[in-house]
Amino acid sequence: MLQDDLPAATVDAVAALLQTARRILFITGAGMSADSGLPTYRGIGGLYERKDTDEGFPIEVALSGRMLQSRPEVCWKYIAQIGAACVGARHNRGHEILAAIERAIPDTWVLTQNVDGFHRDAGSRQVIEIHGNARSIVCTRCSRRDTVSDYHALALPPMCPACGHVLRPEVVLFGEILPPEATEAYERETRLGFDLVVSIGTTSVFPYIAAPVIEAHEQGIPTVEINPGDSEVSRFVDHRIRSRAAVALQALWQRFAASRA
Structure with missing residues (x-):
């Protein structure tokens, strides 16, 4: 039923x-x-329904801590899709x-x-x-923390205004503790x-x-x-x-x- x-x-x-x-x-x-109004993770942008992302990575690789370190622009492309959905709903x-x-x-x-x-x-x-919580982003170097009100307004990848290093959401990416x-x-x-x-x-x-x-x-x-x-x-x-x-x-x-x- x-x-x-x-x-x-x-x-x-x-x-x-x-x-x-x-x-x-x-x-x-x-x-x-x-x-x-949030899609389940099997439906966010079709990410989990497709074999690979646009860049040819499995989504678990694209949304991993290792990808954030090596190619932050790729990781942030998909982080932003999830974050925008969370911030834009209630x-x-x-x-x-x-x-x-x-x-x-x-x-x-x-x-x-x-x-x-x-x-x-x-x-x-x-x-x-x-x-974790997608509304908070933190610097990967200096630990500066900010609240995100609009993921659409972020540069990808967003950089810390204090030290210039990559910011990250305070969420657990694949492969992280x-x-x-x-x-x-x-x-x-x-x-x-x-x-x-x-x-x-x-x-x-x-x-x-x-x-x-x-x-x-x-x-x-x-x-x-x-x-x-x-x-x-x-x-x-x-x-x-x-x-x-x-x-x-x-x-x-x-x-x-x-x-x-």
């Missing part, structure tokens, strides 16, 4: 889990921001609902792969941006454990994104997936809602809020 044709029994069961949960982890991917109802759940259940955390900053815009405070602060938060909170883990709009191809779902499943902790398609964790979850994120979350919120009225 897709989109507005939601399975009522499954929605009721997941809403009941929300009502009793005390520590919740929401794991979000590109599908979370699809209702904001959060959606699904983001607002996760923020509302955090207000109702204070030990609610969001682990997001998205670099658009929408979770914080919507009011979530306990957010682990495991891949995850940001230490986000990694520490991830490890700290997963060690404490959760009594409900919900995966939303992600294919879960990265081990650190799939791991909380798989570990919860192995420990008998309830798991949920909201995703129109299949993912690497689909076989591990107790409940699946095959729907866009905002649609499913709105249905869950209506039942959850009604139970607390």
Whole structure:
């Protein structure tokens, strides 16, 4: 069942889990921001649908830390496409609902792969941006940091006005390590454990994104997936809602809020 044709029994069961949960982890991917007008990463400019970029590189090579060092103009061409989409859109109802759940259940955390900053815009405070945030750019030499308001206005590659070296977005490129602060938060909170883990709009191809779902499943902790398609964790979850994120979350919120009225 897709989109507005939601399975009522499954929605009721997941809403009941929300009502009793005390520590919740929401794991979000590109599908979370699809209702904001952002394409999923398999669709950004067709990059992941094509074998190679215009320059003849696989997209994972073009968007790598090594490419930023050797040919920054190539790397920035594709960084700018993603950054422009993030800066030009805004959060959606699904983001607002996760923020509302955090207000109702204070030990609610969001682990997001998205670099658009929408979770914080919507009011979530306990957010682990495991891949960074595209709104901030930093110098590769002097560490000067600025906020990007318009990716379309950037020269490619953009250069630091202070020292003249290449700027970079504060996001994780292919082949780079995850940001230490986000990694520490991830490890700290997963060690404490959760009594409900919900995966939303992600294919879960990265081990650190799939791991909380798989570990919860192995420990008998309830798991949920909201995703129109299949993912690497689909076989591990107790409940699946095959729907866009905002649609499913709105249905869950209506039942959850009604139970607390």
